[in-house]
Amino acid sequence: MTRVEFLWWEGCPSHERALADLHAAMAREGLDPESVQTREIDTDRAAHAETFVGSPTIRIDGRDVQPPVDDAHVALTCRVYRLRDGRYSPTPDPDDVRDALRAARGAQSTQ
């Protein structure tokens, strides 16, 4: 079963839209949107424990949908994503989320 984690921080307003986008992507890929494991990150300690580089962070089978650069700063902050057309965004490109879901399911089917 594909494990989808959604980590968010209340101080960034993008989490509601990102979670809605994630639910829609999962439904399109035949996954149960209700199975998302959501976790609020609300302290610096929790951010470090989760290596949380910003809200929202989406991990599929433990892999970030847009893996952060090595020197990304762990903090309670909004996360900066790059869309496929190069624009900055507070939410990941829906195509990146879709591809990550498909990659995870593909990996499972070959095991």
Add this chain to the structure above:
Amino acid sequence: MTLSIGDHAPHLSLPDTGGTTHDLGEHGTPTVVIFTCNHCPYALAWHDRLMAVGRDYGDRARFFAVNPNDAQRYPGDSLEKMRERVAGEDWTMPYLRDESQDVARAYGAETTPDVFVVDPHGTVRYRGAPDADHSDPALDAAWLREALDAVLDGREPARAETRPVGCSVKWKAA
């Protein structure tokens, strides 16, 4: 403290990335004060639109971008990182460092970005977001442009206040 529409803008000075001090309270021409930063995706998403407004209205209004964030907790907002951006990008306005956060506090800035338009008499005439959607470049900072057009015409903006949208200002620990 939060400035309201119709309040007098505070008289404050801040240094830019080159060390030159700018007086935000020097009136006589319309002034746009944009609280922004380096690390926020909303500020980055709106950045090009805001620079375009600075380019289009720069001969009729003064523009200041102000970074008030706590750089100790958010090192991406340090003065050094601000300088790197100004050196590597096409900025149409000075990028000021509000190290004490006094200016952000005086304006009641809530987010990055948070935009204020001040008329030639020093009165706040617009406060809020640049336009309705950070993700749509075609909106072209329309709310800010509308407010500037009104102030330049000596009118009150039809839309004087909108909800600022972005990352919270990163205040220093008390």
